[in-house]
Amino acid sequence: MMSTTTGSAPKTRIRDLDPSAKRKVRAAWYGMWLDLYDIYLPIVALTPAMMYFEPEGLSVAERLLINNFVFVLTLIGRPLGSIMFGVLADRFGRKRITEISVVGFSACTLLIGALPGYATIGIAALVLLLALRAIGGVFMGGEYTGANPLAMEATPRSMRGLVGGVIQSGYPLAYVSVSALVAVLLLVLPSGGLGDAYTTWGWRIPFIVGGVLGFVFFVHLRRGVEESQVWKESVRSKTKEKSPLRAVFVGESGKALAQTLLLMTGLWFGVQALTAATPTLLMNVLEMDSQQVTVALLIANLILAASYVLLGRLGQRVGRKRLLLWGGVVALVVGTPFYYLMVQSATSLNIVLVTITATVALVAVVGVFGLVPTYLTERFPAEVRSTGYGIGYSLALVIPSGYGYYMNWLSGFMPFEYTPLVLIVLGGVLTVIGATMGPDTRHVRMNDEE
Template identity: 30%
Template sequence: MTTSPTLHGAKSAPPVVSGKDAGKIARAAFVGTALEWYDYYLFGTAAALVFNRLFFTELNPTAALLASFATFGVGFAARPIGAVVFGYIGDRYGRRPALLTTIVMIGIATALIGALPDFASIGLAAPILLAVLRLVQGLAVGGEWGGAVTMAVEHAPAEKRGRYAAMVQIGSPVATLLASGAFTLVLLLPSEAFDAWGWRIPFLLAIPMLLVALWIRLKVEESPIFKDLLAQEETVKVPALEVFRHAGGRLVVAVLAALLGVGGFYMITTFVVSYGANTLGVERSVMVNATLVAAVAQIIVTILMGRLAEKVGPGKVTMWGGIATAVLAFPLFAMIDTKSPLMITLAITIGIMLIAVAYAVNGALLTELFPPKLRYSGVALGYNIAGATSGFMPMVATAMLGVSGNASWGAALILAIIALLTAVGGFLGGRMRVRDKQLVADA
């Protein structure tokens, strides 16, 4: 493939990538993403176990839980806005400054949640401030993931993009381990101590974790492909607008492909934890511990699927992951309904492994749907519109429990539909891949 002409008619040298640099960049992206998701997942667990009781105490139990999940969903609604804002920065001024900003925002917002007085202390201001801080989290995450996978992919040799994009995705299960592990430890405290101050500890830990992640990311070099865009003066003024104008079809495919990795994950974790603890009466520790086991399995599946994507393409991996999840959605919830700790752990683990098949290759698939000049914005918008659409699924599934008499078939149906839509996205996305300018691998 030929390179683009410069303003003077000469041809520029192709961007140079290095396997050594690719590994370093992917690891830095992983660390930052792990922190981002740790902060984000803490809220999901707390929404199911804490916020409904401490921040919405004047409501009846069901209404309080719905309000808690609505606050949880606010973060998802904010993510497309974050995608536009940080997509603009990332596609106009560089992937690096956008990623540094997002990580600071979410770390500070999470720590402030840990210091927030509850309803008994400051009344209505407590849930309002909680929603505002969740909004900040959502804005930051809206710009984080798209930039992280874009950096990892654009630093990697073309034939190894699957594994480096998957490395960023490992940040999700690692964050689950950290968040669930932190809550598992504080749940060992007496109930009074947990409600008074124990639940705050995982949130306050965001500050030291932020400092470590920020130190690592400050060492990250800008993407060689973005540097080439600057050299050729090929950046666009309003990248999000250009995505909607000229890549709308690709954006729809990106949204479909990402639905299961976002919405399905929260159905199997946030909703199931709440459903098991509040509806089935299963011990909270059983539900949280099950997510820990599932996270370990997710890491293994993510690594394997990243390599598989390099051989058969991320589109096929996404398609088959979606189909398998749809087929097993109802059996998984039937296993959870047994109330057996073993069956619940097995169901959550299998469910997360199935979702991880598609999620592992989201980065590789979505980055190849958009040309470099629109990539940060396109990837961030696709992933976060999917998040905004499916992030309210735990709330919808909880509402459906009232319709179904606390039966789980409604939640299983939601999961199956999300999975089938993602299968369609994988099928179409595999046929719409964009080839970047020829890269020169520097061993």
């Protein structure tokens, strides 16, 4: 890790990092992008072709339930993987465990791209799809638990906010990438029918691309990225925790874990309401043109990516706790009315207003996620850092991942298209409480050189 020599000016730009740190930051960004590219595949690439895996005669509600289950299975697998791989990363090294996880979920993605359909092997096609998504989700849980602490431990304290925001920008840019690829495929390939080109084989292309890029990432990790010096020092000094899973639940680490779980649960409710539920709601419930919705959400996610970098840097100046706290308030005060306006604009089929209101709502509710890689890394000591990061990040996702079922239940009391408002409000309240309970972490020392 680069040392910060007394009297030298604080480093504030990515290009100021030493070559080893740059490679680690690049790997963390690429890993985040690849992880979320894979996460979005069922929502974006597979939804237009799900009939390939399903028996005929299903109702719209049954199809939506299956689509949601494919996505949720991945989200459920991630916490299991983050616990398992987080413990292994604290015991055997960040880099090695990241490599294993990348190979695992990339192989699952490639195998999905080769699956036969319902017409060939019957219900086994859907079972195999669900099984591979669940297994892939477990391996995905190991990517960020290793790669993000690896990058943050190599980053000078003065740059952690910026670097964390840059890493997190891979999230919305992954959505942009997979959406753009699928949009092009849908433009050039017939779709909508069981025998159409996209339904039969076109959907496989994004999966094959994701799998191949995963193995490219593995080669980059293997050849170009070094192990964390902070982790190596814990091994040399014999402070490496023999049982990270036990240690993270007790003492100060246990308090940090409880606080981050509450905070992240709030943030994940907002993410599910705005990024997971909104595309399906706009296209299938409010019946907007799918290509127009895709373009609108591409624009919104590009701006969201920029907001992650800006807010990550702002957190370095004003404090991460303060910004997370205000993020929850902004979600309540700005996010909810703009989501309401987005639905109103959609009912009148005004795509310009949908784009504007969706962008404001997305940034207002999800923007402070740009602080997450930095904040979670700083909340835990090196001995349990990957374990704490993985559990705090992914276990908090379990309850919010049932967003589709909560929305269906809430639709008994209010119009379905407005049910995400409840999730946004709940997420904002939990974010405020979680941020209030925790400390500001921007002055935390990662090692003795800071």
